[in-house]
Amino acid sequence: MLLHKKLKSYRLILASHSPRRQQLLRDCGLAYLPADKYEVEECYPATLPAAEVPLYLSGLKSDAYPVPLGPHDILITADTVVILDDRIIGKPRDHADAVATLRSLSGRTHRVITGVTLRSRDKRRTFDSQTDVCFDALSDEQIDYYLETYRPYDKAGAYGIQEWIGYVAIRRIEGSFYNVMGLPVQKLYGELERFIEA
Structure with a gap:
Protein backbone atom coordinates (compact mmCIF):
# COMPACT_ATOMS: atom_id res chain seq x y z
CA MET A 1 0.00 0.00 0.00
CA LEU A 2 1.29 3.46 -0.88
CA LEU A 3 2.30 5.74 1.96
CA HIS A 4 -0.38 8.37 1.34
CA LYS A 5 -3.00 5.66 1.82
CA LYS A 6 -1.33 4.39 5.00
CA LEU A 7 -1.38 7.95 6.35
CA LYS A 8 -5.11 8.49 5.81
CA SER A 9 -5.85 8.07 9.50
CA TYR A 10 -3.01 10.42 10.51
CA ARG A 11 -2.63 14.18 10.42
CA LEU A 12 0.77 15.38 9.24
CA ILE A 13 1.72 18.78 10.65
CA LEU A 14 4.59 20.59 8.94
CA ALA A 15 6.14 23.13 11.29
CA SER A 16 7.89 25.09 8.58
CA HIS A 17 6.88 28.12 6.56
CA SER A 18 9.54 27.50 3.94
CA PRO A 19 7.71 27.49 0.59
CA ARG A 20 10.29 25.01 -0.71
CA ARG A 21 9.61 22.48 2.08
CA GLN A 22 5.87 22.88 1.62
CA GLN A 23 6.17 22.33 -2.13
CA LEU A 24 8.34 19.23 -1.71
CA LEU A 25 5.91 17.63 0.74
CA ARG A 26 2.98 18.42 -1.57
CA ASP A 27 4.82 17.04 -4.59
CA CYS A 28 5.30 13.74 -2.70
CA GLY A 29 1.53 13.43 -2.61
CA LEU A 30 1.42 13.75 1.18
CA ALA A 31 -1.41 15.84 2.61
CA TYR A 32 -0.33 18.03 5.51
CA LEU A 33 -1.44 20.86 7.73
CA PRO A 34 0.93 23.84 7.93
CA ALA A 35 1.56 24.73 11.56
CA ASP A 36 0.93 28.26 12.77
CA LYS A 37 4.09 30.25 13.38
CA TYR A 38 5.56 29.93 16.84
CA GLU A 39 8.61 31.26 18.58
CA VAL A 40 11.74 29.17 18.93
CA GLU A 41 15.21 30.51 19.62
CA GLU A 42 17.53 28.66 17.25
CA CYS A 43 20.55 28.47 19.55
CA TYR A 44 22.88 25.54 19.99
CA PRO A 45 25.88 24.80 22.24
CA ALA A 46 29.10 26.37 20.96
CA THR A 47 30.88 23.04 21.44
CA LEU A 48 28.44 21.12 19.24
CA PRO A 49 30.11 19.82 16.06
CA ALA A 50 28.74 21.57 12.95
CA ALA A 51 27.40 18.31 11.48
CA GLU A 52 25.22 17.74 14.57
CA VAL A 53 23.65 21.21 14.60
CA PRO A 54 20.74 20.47 12.19
CA LEU A 55 19.75 17.40 14.22
CA TYR A 56 19.83 19.46 17.40
CA LEU A 57 17.83 22.33 15.90
CA SER A 58 15.15 20.13 14.34
CA GLY A 59 14.65 18.55 17.77
CA LEU A 60 14.57 21.98 19.39
CA LYS A 61 11.88 23.13 16.95
CA SER A 62 9.87 19.99 17.70
CA ASP A 63 10.09 20.46 21.46
CA ALA A 64 9.10 24.14 21.15
CA TYR A 65 5.87 23.36 19.25
CA PRO A 66 3.24 24.82 21.58
CA VAL A 67 0.17 22.76 20.66
CA PRO A 68 -0.40 19.35 22.30
CA LEU A 69 -0.38 16.59 19.68
CA GLY A 70 -3.49 14.51 19.18
CA PRO A 71 -3.44 10.70 19.08
CA HIS A 72 -3.09 10.63 15.27
CA ASP A 73 -0.83 13.66 14.78
CA ILE A 74 2.70 13.47 13.38
CA LEU A 75 4.73 16.68 13.66
CA ILE A 76 7.53 17.28 11.14
CA THR A 77 10.27 19.80 11.91
CA ALA A 78 13.46 20.39 9.93
CA ASP A 79 16.59 22.50 9.85
CA THR A 80 19.13 22.85 7.03
CA VAL A 81 22.70 24.08 7.35
CA VAL A 82 25.52 24.70 4.89
CA ILE A 83 28.97 23.73 6.12
CA LEU A 84 32.32 24.81 4.67
CA ASP A 85 35.61 24.02 6.42
CA ASP A 86 33.66 22.75 9.48
CA ARG A 87 31.99 26.15 9.79
CA ILE A 88 28.27 26.78 9.47
CA ILE A 89 27.30 29.33 6.83
CA GLY A 90 23.90 30.76 7.64
CA LYS A 91 21.54 33.07 5.79
CA PRO A 92 23.30 36.22 4.59
CA ASP A 132 28.08 17.43 -1.00
CA VAL A 133 27.75 20.29 -3.51
CA CYS A 134 30.60 21.28 -5.84
CA PHE A 135 30.57 24.78 -7.35
CA ASP A 136 32.44 25.92 -10.43
CA ALA A 137 34.46 29.10 -10.00
CA LEU A 138 32.02 32.03 -9.90
CA SER A 139 32.85 35.37 -11.45
CA ASP A 140 31.86 38.58 -9.67
CA GLU A 141 29.55 39.28 -12.61
CA GLN A 142 27.75 35.97 -12.06
CA ILE A 143 27.46 36.59 -8.32
CA ASP A 144 26.10 40.12 -8.85
CA TYR A 145 23.59 38.94 -11.46
CA TYR A 146 22.36 36.10 -9.26
CA LEU A 147 21.95 38.25 -6.16
CA GLU A 148 20.23 41.09 -8.03
CA THR A 149 17.87 38.77 -9.91
CA TYR A 150 17.02 36.13 -7.30
CA ARG A 151 17.73 37.87 -3.97
CA PRO A 152 18.44 34.64 -2.03
CA TYR A 153 18.67 36.35 1.36
CA ASP A 154 16.35 33.83 3.02
CA LYS A 155 18.53 30.86 2.09
CA ALA A 156 21.40 29.26 4.00
CA GLY A 157 24.57 29.64 1.96
CA ALA A 158 23.02 32.51 -0.02
CA TYR A 159 21.81 30.33 -2.87
CA GLY A 160 18.99 28.07 -4.02
CA ILE A 161 20.07 25.01 -6.00
CA GLN A 162 16.77 25.07 -7.91
CA GLU A 163 17.50 28.59 -9.23
CA TRP A 164 19.72 29.95 -12.03
CA ILE A 165 22.92 29.42 -10.08
CA GLY A 166 22.17 25.71 -9.77
CA TYR A 167 21.80 25.36 -13.53
CA VAL A 168 24.94 27.21 -14.54
CA ALA A 169 27.42 26.86 -11.68
CA ILE A 170 26.98 23.60 -9.81
CA ARG A 171 29.33 21.03 -11.29
CA ARG A 172 28.09 18.03 -9.36
CA ILE A 173 26.34 16.88 -6.21
CA GLU A 174 26.71 13.71 -4.19
CA GLY A 175 23.56 12.91 -2.28
CA SER A 176 19.98 14.13 -2.40
CA PHE A 177 19.20 17.16 -4.59
CA TYR A 178 16.03 17.83 -2.60
CA ASN A 179 18.00 17.82 0.63
CA VAL A 180 19.81 20.91 -0.68
CA MET A 181 16.41 22.50 -1.30
CA GLY A 182 15.63 21.94 2.38
CA LEU A 183 13.85 18.60 2.78
CA PRO A 184 15.25 15.14 1.93
CA VAL A 185 11.91 13.83 0.75
CA GLN A 186 13.09 10.39 -0.38
CA LYS A 187 14.52 9.66 3.06
CA LEU A 188 11.56 11.32 4.81
CA TYR A 189 9.17 9.11 2.84
CA GLY A 190 10.87 5.95 4.09
CA GLU A 191 11.25 7.25 7.65
CA LEU A 192 7.54 8.13 7.81
CA GLU A 193 6.63 4.63 6.69
CA ARG A 194 8.83 3.09 9.39
CA PHE A 195 7.55 5.60 11.97
CA ILE A 196 3.89 4.59 11.61
CA GLU A 197 4.71 0.89 11.46
CA ALA A 198 6.98 0.81 14.53
Missing part, protein backbone atom coordinates in the same frame (compact mmCIF):
# COMPACT_ATOMS: atom_id res chain seq x y z
CA ARG A 93 22.85 39.30 6.75
CA ASP A 94 22.91 41.66 3.75
CA HIS A 95 24.16 42.03 0.18
CA ALA A 96 27.83 42.29 1.15
CA ASP A 97 27.58 39.15 3.28
CA ALA A 98 25.89 37.28 0.41
CA VAL A 99 28.69 38.29 -1.96
CA ALA A 100 31.31 37.12 0.54
CA THR A 101 29.46 33.84 1.06
CA LEU A 102 29.23 33.02 -2.64
CA ARG A 103 32.88 33.94 -3.14
CA SER A 104 33.81 31.50 -0.34
CA LEU A 105 31.79 28.71 -2.03
CA SER A 106 33.21 29.47 -5.50
CA GLY A 107 35.27 26.63 -6.97
CA ARG A 108 34.89 24.50 -3.83
CA THR A 109 32.81 21.67 -2.40
CA HIS A 110 30.63 22.26 0.65
CA ARG A 111 28.20 20.07 2.56
CA VAL A 112 24.48 20.60 3.11
CA ILE A 113 22.89 18.77 6.03
CA THR A 114 19.20 18.71 6.88
CA GLY A 115 18.05 17.38 10.23
CA VAL A 116 14.44 16.17 10.46
CA THR A 117 12.43 15.24 13.54
CA LEU A 118 9.20 13.23 13.44
CA ARG A 119 7.17 13.31 16.64
CA SER A 120 3.84 11.88 17.71
CA ARG A 121 2.25 11.90 21.13
CA ASP A 122 4.23 8.86 22.25
CA LYS A 123 7.40 8.60 20.12
CA ARG A 124 9.93 10.55 18.12
CA ARG A 125 12.60 9.94 15.50
CA THR A 126 15.36 12.30 14.37
CA PHE A 127 17.53 11.68 11.31
CA ASP A 128 19.61 13.63 8.84
CA SER A 129 20.59 13.69 5.18
CA GLN A 130 23.92 14.94 3.86
CA THR A 131 24.77 16.19 0.38
Whole structure:
Protein backbone atom coordinates (compact mmCIF):
# COMPACT_ATOMS: atom_id res chain seq x y z
CA MET A 1 0.00 0.00 0.00
CA LEU A 2 1.29 3.46 -0.88
CA LEU A 3 2.30 5.74 1.96
CA HIS A 4 -0.38 8.37 1.34
CA LYS A 5 -3.00 5.66 1.82
CA LYS A 6 -1.33 4.39 5.00
CA LEU A 7 -1.38 7.95 6.35
CA LYS A 8 -5.11 8.49 5.81
CA SER A 9 -5.85 8.07 9.50
CA TYR A 10 -3.01 10.42 10.51
CA ARG A 11 -2.63 14.18 10.42
CA LEU A 12 0.77 15.38 9.24
CA ILE A 13 1.72 18.78 10.65
CA LEU A 14 4.59 20.59 8.94
CA ALA A 15 6.14 23.13 11.29
CA SER A 16 7.89 25.09 8.58
CA HIS A 17 6.88 28.12 6.56
CA SER A 18 9.54 27.50 3.94
CA PRO A 19 7.71 27.49 0.59
CA ARG A 20 10.29 25.01 -0.71
CA ARG A 21 9.61 22.48 2.08
CA GLN A 22 5.87 22.88 1.62
CA GLN A 23 6.17 22.33 -2.13
CA LEU A 24 8.34 19.23 -1.71
CA LEU A 25 5.91 17.63 0.74
CA ARG A 26 2.98 18.42 -1.57
CA ASP A 27 4.82 17.04 -4.59
CA CYS A 28 5.30 13.74 -2.70
CA GLY A 29 1.53 13.43 -2.61
CA LEU A 30 1.42 13.75 1.18
CA ALA A 31 -1.41 15.84 2.61
CA TYR A 32 -0.33 18.03 5.51
CA LEU A 33 -1.44 20.86 7.73
CA PRO A 34 0.93 23.84 7.93
CA ALA A 35 1.56 24.73 11.56
CA ASP A 36 0.93 28.26 12.77
CA LYS A 37 4.09 30.25 13.38
CA TYR A 38 5.56 29.93 16.84
CA GLU A 39 8.61 31.26 18.58
CA VAL A 40 11.74 29.17 18.93
CA GLU A 41 15.21 30.51 19.62
CA GLU A 42 17.53 28.66 17.25
CA CYS A 43 20.55 28.47 19.55
CA TYR A 44 22.88 25.54 19.99
CA PRO A 45 25.88 24.80 22.24
CA ALA A 46 29.10 26.37 20.96
CA THR A 47 30.88 23.04 21.44
CA LEU A 48 28.44 21.12 19.24
CA PRO A 49 30.11 19.82 16.06
CA ALA A 50 28.74 21.57 12.95
CA ALA A 51 27.40 18.31 11.48
CA GLU A 52 25.22 17.74 14.57
CA VAL A 53 23.65 21.21 14.60
CA PRO A 54 20.74 20.47 12.19
CA LEU A 55 19.75 17.40 14.22
CA TYR A 56 19.83 19.46 17.40
CA LEU A 57 17.83 22.33 15.90
CA SER A 58 15.15 20.13 14.34
CA GLY A 59 14.65 18.55 17.77
CA LEU A 60 14.57 21.98 19.39
CA LYS A 61 11.88 23.13 16.95
CA SER A 62 9.87 19.99 17.70
CA ASP A 63 10.09 20.46 21.46
CA ALA A 64 9.10 24.14 21.15
CA TYR A 65 5.87 23.36 19.25
CA PRO A 66 3.24 24.82 21.58
CA VAL A 67 0.17 22.76 20.66
CA PRO A 68 -0.40 19.35 22.30
CA LEU A 69 -0.38 16.59 19.68
CA GLY A 70 -3.49 14.51 19.18
CA PRO A 71 -3.44 10.70 19.08
CA HIS A 72 -3.09 10.63 15.27
CA ASP A 73 -0.83 13.66 14.78
CA ILE A 74 2.70 13.47 13.38
CA LEU A 75 4.73 16.68 13.66
CA ILE A 76 7.53 17.28 11.14
CA THR A 77 10.27 19.80 11.91
CA ALA A 78 13.46 20.39 9.93
CA ASP A 79 16.59 22.50 9.85
CA THR A 80 19.13 22.85 7.03
CA VAL A 81 22.70 24.08 7.35
CA VAL A 82 25.52 24.70 4.89
CA ILE A 83 28.97 23.73 6.12
CA LEU A 84 32.32 24.81 4.67
CA ASP A 85 35.61 24.02 6.42
CA ASP A 86 33.66 22.75 9.48
CA ARG A 87 31.99 26.15 9.79
CA ILE A 88 28.27 26.78 9.47
CA ILE A 89 27.30 29.33 6.83
CA GLY A 90 23.90 30.76 7.64
CA LYS A 91 21.54 33.07 5.79
CA PRO A 92 23.30 36.22 4.59
CA ARG A 93 22.85 39.30 6.75
CA ASP A 94 22.91 41.66 3.75
CA HIS A 95 24.16 42.03 0.18
CA ALA A 96 27.83 42.29 1.15
CA ASP A 97 27.58 39.15 3.28
CA ALA A 98 25.89 37.28 0.41
CA VAL A 99 28.69 38.29 -1.96
CA ALA A 100 31.31 37.12 0.54
CA THR A 101 29.46 33.84 1.06
CA LEU A 102 29.23 33.02 -2.64
CA ARG A 103 32.88 33.94 -3.14
CA SER A 104 33.81 31.50 -0.34
CA LEU A 105 31.79 28.71 -2.03
CA SER A 106 33.21 29.47 -5.50
CA GLY A 107 35.27 26.63 -6.97
CA ARG A 108 34.89 24.50 -3.83
CA THR A 109 32.81 21.67 -2.40
CA HIS A 110 30.63 22.26 0.65
CA ARG A 111 28.20 20.07 2.56
CA VAL A 112 24.48 20.60 3.11
CA ILE A 113 22.89 18.77 6.03
CA THR A 114 19.20 18.71 6.88
CA GLY A 115 18.05 17.38 10.23
CA VAL A 116 14.44 16.17 10.46
CA THR A 117 12.43 15.24 13.54
CA LEU A 118 9.20 13.23 13.44
CA ARG A 119 7.17 13.31 16.64
CA SER A 120 3.84 11.88 17.71
CA ARG A 121 2.25 11.90 21.13
CA ASP A 122 4.23 8.86 22.25
CA LYS A 123 7.40 8.60 20.12
CA ARG A 124 9.93 10.55 18.12
CA ARG A 125 12.60 9.94 15.50
CA THR A 126 15.36 12.30 14.37
CA PHE A 127 17.53 11.68 11.31
CA ASP A 128 19.61 13.63 8.84
CA SER A 129 20.59 13.69 5.18
CA GLN A 130 23.92 14.94 3.86
CA THR A 131 24.77 16.19 0.38
CA ASP A 132 28.08 17.43 -1.00
CA VAL A 133 27.75 20.29 -3.51
CA CYS A 134 30.60 21.28 -5.84
CA PHE A 135 30.57 24.78 -7.35
CA ASP A 136 32.44 25.92 -10.43
CA ALA A 137 34.46 29.10 -10.00
CA LEU A 138 32.02 32.03 -9.90
CA SER A 139 32.85 35.37 -11.45
CA ASP A 140 31.86 38.58 -9.67
CA GLU A 141 29.55 39.28 -12.61
CA GLN A 142 27.75 35.97 -12.06
CA ILE A 143 27.46 36.59 -8.32
CA ASP A 144 26.10 40.12 -8.85
CA TYR A 145 23.59 38.94 -11.46
CA TYR A 146 22.36 36.10 -9.26
CA LEU A 147 21.95 38.25 -6.16
CA GLU A 148 20.23 41.09 -8.03
CA THR A 149 17.87 38.77 -9.91
CA TYR A 150 17.02 36.13 -7.30
CA ARG A 151 17.73 37.87 -3.97
CA PRO A 152 18.44 34.64 -2.03
CA TYR A 153 18.67 36.35 1.36
CA ASP A 154 16.35 33.83 3.02
CA LYS A 155 18.53 30.86 2.09
CA ALA A 156 21.40 29.26 4.00
CA GLY A 157 24.57 29.64 1.96
CA ALA A 158 23.02 32.51 -0.02
CA TYR A 159 21.81 30.33 -2.87
CA GLY A 160 18.99 28.07 -4.02
CA ILE A 161 20.07 25.01 -6.00
CA GLN A 162 16.77 25.07 -7.91
CA GLU A 163 17.50 28.59 -9.23
CA TRP A 164 19.72 29.95 -12.03
CA ILE A 165 22.92 29.42 -10.08
CA GLY A 166 22.17 25.71 -9.77
CA TYR A 167 21.80 25.36 -13.53
CA VAL A 168 24.94 27.21 -14.54
CA ALA A 169 27.42 26.86 -11.68
CA ILE A 170 26.98 23.60 -9.81
CA ARG A 171 29.33 21.03 -11.29
CA ARG A 172 28.09 18.03 -9.36
CA ILE A 173 26.34 16.88 -6.21
CA GLU A 174 26.71 13.71 -4.19
CA GLY A 175 23.56 12.91 -2.28
CA SER A 176 19.98 14.13 -2.40
CA PHE A 177 19.20 17.16 -4.59
CA TYR A 178 16.03 17.83 -2.60
CA ASN A 179 18.00 17.82 0.63
CA VAL A 180 19.81 20.91 -0.68
CA MET A 181 16.41 22.50 -1.30
CA GLY A 182 15.63 21.94 2.38
CA LEU A 183 13.85 18.60 2.78
CA PRO A 184 15.25 15.14 1.93
CA VAL A 185 11.91 13.83 0.75
CA GLN A 186 13.09 10.39 -0.38
CA LYS A 187 14.52 9.66 3.06
CA LEU A 188 11.56 11.32 4.81
CA TYR A 189 9.17 9.11 2.84
CA GLY A 190 10.87 5.95 4.09
CA GLU A 191 11.25 7.25 7.65
CA LEU A 192 7.54 8.13 7.81
CA GLU A 193 6.63 4.63 6.69
CA ARG A 194 8.83 3.09 9.39
CA PHE A 195 7.55 5.60 11.97
CA ILE A 196 3.89 4.59 11.61
CA GLU A 197 4.71 0.89 11.46
CA ALA A 198 6.98 0.81 14.53
